[in-house]
Amino acid sequence: MxxxxxxxxxxxxxxxxxxxxxxxxxxxxxxxxxxxxxxxxxxxxxxxxxxxxxxxxxxxxxxxxxxxxxxxxxxxxxxxxxxxxxxxxxxxxxxxxxxxxxxxxxxxxxxxxxxxxxxxxxxxxxxxxxxxxxxxxxxxxxxxxxxxxxxxxxxNIAAPAGFADSMLLHRLVAARGNGQLIVGHFGSIYPGKQPSGLLEIGAILKQRGLQPLIVYVGSFIRGTDNIEQKFYARVAELGLKGDVIVSGYVASDHEVFGLLGEIDVFCYSLAEGLTARRSSILACVQSGRPLIVTGPTLPDEFDHHPRFKELIDRGAILLVPRDADSAGYADRIVKALKRRTVPIPFDFDGxxxxxxxxxxxxx
Missing domain, CATH: 3.40.50.2000 (Glycogen Phosphorylase B;)
Structure with missing residues (x-):
């Protein structure tokens, strides 16, 4: 044998x-x-x-x-x-x-x-x-x-050749057609990602008359911190009912990237700042849309990761100072939308x- x-x-x-x-x-x-x-x-x-x-x-x-x-x-x-x-x-x-x-x-x-x-x-x-x-x-x-x-x-995921249709996709297309500004957040929703920070930024955009629709492509992580209840309570406090969508679990990469492609700009307000472990950021960048995020805590955060660093150096990822308030993020979003976005080739296999x-x- x-x-x-x-x-x-x-x-x-x-x-x-x-x-x-x-x-x-x-x-x-x-x-x-x-x-x-x-x-x-x-x-x-x-x-x-x-x-x-x-x-x-x-x-x-x-x-x-x-x-x-x-x-x-x-x-x-x-x-x-x-x-x-x-x-x-x-x-x-x-x-x-x-x-x-x-x-x-x-x-x-x-x-x-x-x-x-x-x-x-x-x-x-x-x-x-x-x-x-x-x-x-x-x-x-x-x-x-x-x-x-x-x-x-x-x-974790690569942009596929085609996109899958969905009811949410049609809703986003209609919102853009009506002149709404679609601000996105991709990935699981849990406290470490400070999901409520984007709500506060959205409230400021709404005060400025920009008609934001805040779209979270992902679902809540179940834990002991009541994140979902606290999230929707904050939505109500900020007067954003009807201006926030949480997709829930999305089954396929084709559907995910169909949704990401309809988002005007992505924004993450992170207490820890951007780190080299944020794979959800890398998924968003593949959509070709601008991405606004808090700058890193450590100056050497990306020294071991030249591909990630290149995305920042070439402007696919736009950093906001760590001491910026919600108005500062709103300003950065408006500025990013005025500049021409140049798609960056993404070597997934590499x-x-x-x-x-x-x-x-x-x-």
Whole structure:
């Protein structure tokens, strides 16, 4: 009987049925590494029902390294099985490469569940110097910084050749035809993205007679902070009822980019400033529309990510000073709409090759 092949890397994932940004990142990373080094990796599906202890033990034993983008499903309860896989990897002397996107911005309870993964990791791949500094500032976890390496984050989705029709798309087309200014925000809606900041900017645009329609292409993240209730309460306080749309979950990239293409300008007011881990920013830029965002906290935020830095240098991403108020963002939006937008070629595969090579170097 032939011996089973030994893989260089075992990728922990939640399977193709789990539709979320974290799962999409893991799948694209594995696919890109497979293109660069055919046969180098394999995947293990872990859900609330998939992945027995014996299956996890065998799969870990068949690889040199275990790669975990933790949590393997965004904001779901698939926590125990991936942590068990990482523990088995350390017991079997396999290398653990952990991919960690956030730290201080996480809900405190979630952060507690992530701590064991960081302790078990041999290498922690991060995408932002600011997030690495947040870890260094954590009195309990600061020792983990010595394990950290930076990698360039790619976008999770690519602009497709065509767009899908939808009722919301027709609504946006009609709004633009009626002279409304469509201001957009793409991605999951949660406190770390300060979604209410855009509402305040929209209120100022409305006071100036610009007829804004604030469109959030995405859905609320369910947590313990009542983000959705607080959001709509703020909409009412600012007198924006009827001027705000939240799309909810959008099923396909074709539908997403159909909506993004009807937005006049994107705007993000971020307390932490722009960081190199914001993949939603990269999706917006592919639409060719101007994007307004708070400037980064750290001057070296993009030194490890030349592609992201180029988008800023060429004006696809327009930075607002960190001390700007809502009126300052409104001014920047008006100014951006007056300037001619020059589409920038976007090498989606090149972005993914960069991060795949960075992760491969840690295997």
């Amino acid at each position: 032939s011996e089973k092949p030994r893989y260089r890397a075992l990728f922990l994932g939640a399977g193709p049925k789990m539709h979320c940004g974290v799962g999409q990142f893991t799948r694209l990373l594995q696919e890109t590494i497979e293109k660069l080094a055919p046969g180098a990796g394999t995947a293990l599906t872990l859900t609330q029902t998939d992945g027995t202890i014996a299956e996890i033990w065998r799969a870990v034993g068949g690889a040199d390294s275990v790669v975990c983008n933790f949590p393997i499903v965004a904001w779901k309860r698939v926590i125990a099985r991936p942590l068990l896989a990482l523990l088995f990897a350390r017991l079997r002397r396999r290398k653990v490469v952990l991919i960690q996107h956030e730290w201080a911005g996480l809900n405190g309870i979630r952060r507690l569940t992530y701590m064991p993964a960081l302790w078990l990791a041999n290498t922690i791949v991060m995408f932002s110097p600011l997030v690495r500094r947040e870890l260094a500032d954590d009195s309990i976890m600061r020792g983990m910084v010595r394990k950290c390496v930076l990698a360039p984050l790619p976008p 972005w993914w090759t960069d991060v795949a090579n960075a992760v491969r170097a840690q295997l």
